[in-house]
Structures are given as structure tokens and as C-alpha cells.
Amino acid sequence: MINIALPKGALLKNSISIFEKVGLDFSDALVLENRMLTIVSKCGRAKALLVRNGDVPVYVSYGQADIGIVGYDVLRESDLTIAKLLDLGFGGCTMSLAVKHDSGYEKPTDLPANCNVASKFVKTARAYFEMLNIPVDIVHLTGSVELGPITGMAEAIVDLVATGKTLKENGLIKIDDLYQSTARLIANPLSLRIDNTLQELILAIESSMNT
């Protein structure tokens, strides 16, 4: 049986569609999302683990899931050994640098040296400012990052932006994009090498996307 790590939340619906196209029906997970941890496909050939987006690489890396779907933003923060297979195209958003709209900062180099930048994506944010050679202090928050600039704790935030509505509601504007994020298909490297059924499933997913 193939084990699949599916991300709960915003990416779940489209992730289920991906597997539905290749004959694996996990649609019950959409009804019962909050309570279920695992679900067997209606055909009985595969089992899905319903986990947080951020935990998908863990289950895939440790081999409890052979494949999984996860946002590229999570992959960029992860150090785990996983095979990155396909860009699935959905869940599109941008990792962006944003500041208060009336801050006067128009580009990253306008930020004062050693200012605070709040982010859930600490590695991403740190790598970005190192690349630009701007010394800043990254403040790790786990939610509502936009409160950083609002309260004056941080001059800027590095966060995922989908529609831009949250930024606007909180008086923030983007001044740079770090990268585009979409949902990705990942696999356990060992499973990928030795499991023929898994290889066929991945090929089927790939062809279903091109049709």
C-alpha cells in the first residue's frame, strides 16, 4: 500500500483532486478533515496521512509516507532529505517583503541596519537579507506576522502573500518578492528508487497534469 502525506488546510482540496485524477479517492477527508488523521482510498490501494503542511516533509523524509504534497515555502525552510518531483501548479502565492505603507521604505536597502524583521519563515528571511548584505534581526513569530509592524516591534515582515487582502487590511505594502510558492509533489528517496508501484503512480500524476 502506498502511503501519502496530505497537507490539511488551504492545499487539501486541490491535493485530493490530484490523486482523484489517478484513481485514488480521498474525498472523505474533505468532510471530516478536522477529526481524521488517516484515510484509506476507496479502492484500498493507498492510505493518506492528514498532517499539517509543515509536517509533510517529516513524514516523507522518515518514510512513513512514500510521497506527499507540500507548499514550496515549507520546503525552503526544511533541511530534511526528500526528493522534489513536480510543481503541481496550485496554491500559488508569493513570499514577500512588506512594510507599513507610510514607512517611506520603497526597497529592501531602505531598511535601517539592525532593524527587526518578523517572519514565520526564519531561514528564508535570514538567507534573503544575507544575500542582500543587509544586517537585520529576524524575529520568529508563529502567527499574525502583520502585528510586527503594527505594534512597532518590526520594521518589516517576510511572509506569504496570496491575495494581498491581509496586507491591505493592516496598512502594509509589498516592497519586494523573494520567490513564488506553489504546491509540490515530494517523495521519500528510498521509496522512489525501489517501489515500482510508486514510480507508476508518479508517472500517472505527471501525465494527468499534461492532459
Next chain:
Amino acid sequence: MINIALPKGALLKNSISIFEKVGLDFSDALVLENRMLTIVSKCGRAKALLVRNGDVPVYVSYGQADIGIVGYDVLRESDLTIAKLLDLGFGGCTMSLAVKHDSGYEKPTDLPANCNVASKFVKTARAYFEMLNIPVDIVHLTGSVELGPITGMAEAIVDLVATGKTLKENGLIKIDDLYQSTARLIANPLSLRIDNTLQELILAIESSMNT
């Protein structure tokens, strides 16, 4: 104006009661919890930041909140400089070590050397096993930690247990308690030293708890 960091979620209702008893009414936050980031008390003397439990120490440490309420479990994971003031008594739960009920493990030393232990509380789990001198690998998960033993990824979990219902539903049992966790009142050390109004508020909270 005093700035207060309040934890969204399970601790919010009791946290609001604490401040209500000393004349600061943030009860609107209970109705609109998911949308609001800040709320001014009805008397206008204080402002609450509604943030994740895990982010409360950050806002207090950086001084954007003068005081805050947060679970002891979060404090144990945090390295930030904050003044720990009062045990507020509510939000009681236990940080526990749990295994599959049919695993045969009855105490921590029964766990095989170098086995995996899943936890959201990486520092706590690591310190615990170091104290016992048991070499284990801590696997960091962000949610549904009980999936670790269920999928076979981990032999045990270190997690917060309130009623024990989640453990039972997932076929897990506790084999040790690390510590009791309750909600704590914390303060920014500098605010605490220089702000008389804040000192009076803390004394008022302390006396309201003893009546």
C-alpha cells in the same frame, strides 16, 4: 497605556476574566477572536494584542506588550528574557511521555536506545531525555503528534495532555509526567521596573486571585 499580550485559543477566556476582575474589559475579543489583532479595553486604559500562545513571550520580551499571559509549556521552550510573575492556576495540563498502549513500554528507560520521539516541544523533550541519560532522536512535528507512534515513525511522544481523550482515541497511554503546566503572568523586565501603573496592575491581579 498598558499593552497586554493575550493568547488566542484555549487560554483566552480565562485570561480575559483575569483582567476583568481588575477593571480591564476585553470581552469583545471573545466574540471577534479570529479577526481582531488588537483591542482597547472599554475604559481606554489598556490595549490587548491577540496573538498565538507561542508568540506571547516574543511581544513581551521585545516590549510591545508590557505584560502577557502564556502557558508554562511555551515558557519552557522559550529563550527570551522575560520576568515570570504569577501562576494563574487555570489552563492546567501535563507535559507527558506517551507510547502505544500495546508497546510494552512501561517507563522511559524501557524505550530502545536511539529510538525516535515525536514532539512539538523539542527543547523540553531533549532536556528530559538528556536528564535520564537516554539517547533518543527528537522528531519535530507541529501538529497531531499522536500520528508519530500510529504510523510507526516514533516509539513515543512528548506532548501536553489535558483530559487524556486524544491519547485514548489514538491508542496511546502516558508512562511519565515531565511537569504540570498552567497559565502564567509574565512581564517585560524593563516595563516592570519603571512603570508604576504596571506594578499596581500586577498587585491588583495578585490580590484579586487571593479573594
